[in-house]
Amino acid sequence: MMKRIGTALLAAALPLAVSLPAAAADLAAGAAKVKEVCQACHGLNGNSTSPDYPRLGGQHVDYLAQALRDYKSGARKNPIMNGFAATLSEQDIENVAAYFASQPRVVFTKR
Ligand code: HEC
Numbered sequence: 512m513m514k515r516i517g518t519a520l521l522a523a524a525l526p527l528a529v530s531l532p533a534a535a536a537d538l539a540a541g542a543a544k545v546k547e548v549c550q551a552c553h554g555l556n557g558n559s560t561s562p563d564y565p566r567l568g569g570q571h572v573d574y575l576a577q578a579l580r581d582y583k584s585g586a587r588k589n590p591i592m593n594g595f596a597a598t599l600s601e602q603d604i605e606n607v608a609a610y611f612a613s614q615p616r617v618v619f620t621k622r
Contacts, residue, residue: 536572537602541610544603548595557611569616575608 546555553559557567567575581587582596583604599607 536605536609538606538610538613540603541606541608544599544607545610548598549607552591553611556614558615558617566617567611568614570612572608572612575611576604579604579608 545553545557552561552564553567554564557570559566578587579596579599582589582592583599585593596604
């Protein structure tokens with residue numbers, strides 16, 4: 512009897528353990544982090560006016576988060592971004608990616 516209850520409890524608890532959802536992205540915290548760290552190059556809304564910096568406003572959230580994880584792990588190499596991404600926690604990455612994704616996309620067409 513006890514054993515059966517124990518098994519049932521374990522079965523109920525397992526899905527929670529394996530699929531702990533990442534905390535929801537916090538846009539305000541993302542904005543604060545961008546203002547503090549990323550704004551200088553990418554602009555507060557992710558749309559830098561300098562051609563040296565990629566525009567991030569309106570980019571897909573998954574793309575942004577993956578780029579930051581890859582810089583952090585070193586899978587994607589860039590001396591500037593490897594350094595900045597290294598300072599970000601997983602929660603920071605979710606936050607800043609969601610924040611930039613929520614910003615206006617600026618499309619440029621070359622003539
Ligand atoms: C000192 C300037 C500088 C700062 C500060 C900076 N970046 Fe960058 N960022 C760059 C440059 C340069 C690149 C292009 C690197 C490359 O070619 O991979 C880049 C690339 C990126 C990319 C990839 C874009 C793409 O289209 O693949 C993301 C995402 C990004 N930065 C996010 C951030 C975030 C978030 C912060 C703040 C935590 C930040 N950056 C701070 C200069 C900067």
